[in-house]
Amino acid sequence: MALNGRFPDTMLAHLGWPEADHLRLRPDAAASITRLAAAFEAHFGKPLYLSDAYRTYATQVSLKATKGVFAATPGTSNHGWGIAIDAASRVNVDGSAEHRWFEANARPYGWINPAWAQDYNSNNGQHEPWHWEYSAARDTHPTSAPAQEDDMPTTQEIHDTVVSILRASEFFGTAGAPGAAVKRIAAQVLESKVSNDTGTLAQTVRDTRRIARRHELADYPDS
Numbered sequence: 564m565a566l567n568g569r570f571p572d573t574m575l576a577h578l579g580w581p582e583a584d585h586l587r588l589r590p591d592a593a594a595s596i597t598r599l600a601a602a603f604e605a606h607f608g609k610p611l612y613l614s615d616a617y618r619t620y621a622t623q624v625s626l627k628a629t630k631g632v633f634a635a636t637p638g639t640s641n642h643g644w645g646i647a648i649d650a651a652s653r654v655n656v657d658g659s660a661e662h663r664w665f666e667a668n669a670r671p672y673g674w675i676n677p678a679w680a681q682d683y684n685s686n687n688g689q690h691e692p693w694h695w696e697y698s699a700a701r702d703t704h705p706t707s708a709p710a711q712e713d714d715m716p717t718t719q720e721i722h723d724t725v726v727s728i729l730r731a732s733e734f735f736g737t738a739g740a741p742g743a744a745v746k747r748i749a750a751q752v753l754e755s756k757v758s759n760d761t762g763t764l765a766q767t768v769r770d771t772r773r774i775a776r777r778h779e780l781a782d783y784p785d786s
């Protein structure tokens with residue numbers, strides 16, 4: 564859990580539209596929400612505003628102090644894994660046209676409003692129509708690494724960072740931890756890349772995700 568909220572800048576990408584480019588997510592999630600925001604704007608004729616995306620560990624600590632049960636235990640939030648957004652623009656309002664549009668359209672982009680954020684269970688106190696989470700396994704659109712990563716050389720330091728992040732079970736954004744096969748294969752791919760020192764960081768991440776996703780889908784059918 565040590566990496567939650569402590570991603571290095573190289574593992575985060577700014578969102579790709581003006582109203583949200585001050586916020587960051589894991590690069591595949593950033594690319595996907597940018598596509599979804601474009602579809603939202605095309606439909607409603609107004610941009611999508613977000614109130615939050617990636618959250619540092621320090622921010623999680625301060626939110627927990629002020630919001631109590633409405634904030635995740637620091638170090639466990641999907642905001643800290645760079646795969647969660649809090650939407651505004653009335654997506655945050657139950658029953659609004661904007662919320663219903665997200666419910667009808669976000670899933671094929673990889674985004675859902677998870678079950679815990681829909682109930683009114685007073686034991687967890689959480690009802691968050693604004694909170695949406697990304698899974699690459701759900702994303703039906705082709706993913707591509709952001710341009711700024713494409714020419715980045717694969718240094719040992721960057722690779723070591725990628726290896727450690729990929730080994731964190733939450734990295735793949737599944738509901739549960741990825742199977743042992745996924746982690747083993749991801750580690751093998753990355754270690755062979757490190758020892759050969761070929762390719763770029765973006766290519767390494769793409770290769771690993773593609774392989775991991777294939778095994779992940781076999782291990783965890785997205786029902």
Ligand SMILES: [Zn+2]
Pocket residue numbers: 642647648649691693694695
């Ligand atoms: Zn949230």
